[in-house]
Amino acid sequence: MTRVLVDGRVVFFEPTSLVIHKTTNSVIAVGKKATALRGKLPQSLQLVQPVVRGHLQNSSHGTAFLRTVLEREIHLRQKRTTLSQEVVLNKPCQMFETYHQALKRVTSNASLLLKQTKDQPTAVFDWYKKQKKLSDQACILVIGGQVSEMSFISRGETVLSQRIMFGGDDITRALQQAVKQFHQIEIGWSAAEELKKDMITLDQTKTEQEIKHTVIKGKHVIENIPTTAKVASRSDQWSMKEISQPSLGILTEGIELFFQQMPPDLLSTTLDTGIFLTGGGSQLTGLPGFLERVCHTEIITSQTPEIDVIQGLYVN
Numbered sequence: 385m386t387r388v389l390v391d392g393r394v395v396f397f398e399p400t401s402l403v404i405h406k407t408t409n410s411v412i413a414v415g416k417k418a419t420a421l422r423g424k425l426p427q428s429l430q431l432v433q434p435v436v437r438g439h440l441q442n443s444s445h446g447t448a449f450l451r452t453v454l455e456r457e458i459h460l461r462q463k464r465t466t467l468s469q470e471v472v473l474n475k476p477c478q479m480f481e482t483y484h485q486a487l488k489r490v491t492s493n494a495s496l497l498l499k500q501t502k503d504q505p506t507a508v509f510d511w512y513k514k515q516k517k518l519s520d521q522a523c524i525l526v527i528g529g530q531v532s533e534m535s536f537i538s539r540g541e542t543v544l545s546q547r548i549m550f551g552g553d554d555i556t557r558a559l560q561q562a563v564k565q566f567h568q569i570e571i572g573w574s575a576a577e578e579l580k581k582d583m584i585t586l587d588q589t590k591t592e593q594e595i596k597h598t599v600i601k602g603k604h605v606i607e608n609i610p611t612t613a614k615v616a617s618r619s620d621q622w623s624m625k626e627i628s629q630p631s632l633g634i635l636t637e638g639i640e641l642f643f644q645q646m647p648p649d650l651l652s653t654t655l656d657t658g659i660f661l662t663g664g665g666s667q668l669t670g671l672p673g674f675l676e677r678v679c680h681t682e683i684i685t686s687q688t689p690e691i692d693v694i695q696g697l698y699v700n
């Protein structure tokens with residue numbers, strides 16, 4: 385997801401996606417308008433994601449996305465003749481200099497000046513430190529759509545950081561595959577996202593007898609016709625919890641690796657003060673409790689997980 389903050393207000397909060405013409409490279413749509421065209425495009429058009437797993441994949445696509453968002457989307461919404469030419473961008477933790485230079489090229493080609501870059505945990509720390517809601521030392525876990533980042537920050541400096549190749553999108557994809565395998569129905573991304581919100585919970589207080597049902601709509605994989613089916617959260621064939629387990633296993637392994645690299649004093653501080661959890665992917669039902677069982681410490685959840693990072697980028 386891309387979030388843009390202007391004058392302290394989020395003015396753009398949409399997927400980092402764009403539809404381009406394969407021959408002319410002209411931009412047809414960005415953000416929600418682009419993802420709404422997933423699976424509906426003619427041969428001449430292509431849906432692309434400039435950023436995958438937190439890394440810029442294509443500089444020209446990144447430039448086209450930035451320029452279009454700023455000129456076509458935000459300019460019209462803000463009804464301004466000009467916008468500030470200075471930007472602060474999110475970066476991956478443990479960023480290499482070559483990647484930093486790539487970000488500078490993208491912003492320069494979009495007629496912008498890259499003022500600063502921050503990784504996600506640092507941005508969150510800056511935001512909550514400004515509000516005096518975090519101490520000088522904090523362990524922060526940011527779970528995004530494609531990647532997660534975990535850091536221990538002391539007095540504004542990152543002491544230890546870890547990128548974890550887990551995001552909320554992984555569970556969404558797993559649901560699409562499971563519905564196709566067990567129900568012979570292809571469902572779109574939006575339908576899978578809704579299914580995840582409605583049916584998946586990691587809350588151990590829910591008994592195995594509590595079975596939820598919902599109706600899904602999609603295309604039958606054999607007959608290629610529209611169809612509907614009633615889906616249960618658990619059956620003899622599948623369990624929603626089991627579908628999410630492989631992805632959650634990657635998250636668990638990443639957290640365990642982070643702890644293994646921690647000096648004893650930092651680990652003791654983390655166990656005493658807890659872990660601050662934020663990011664759009666952190667809103668999976670029951671995730672805080674799941675993480676408390678993994679981390680053996682308190683999980684403190686954000687009230688505004690989807691905008692904490694962008695708010696922190698705004699803090700000088």
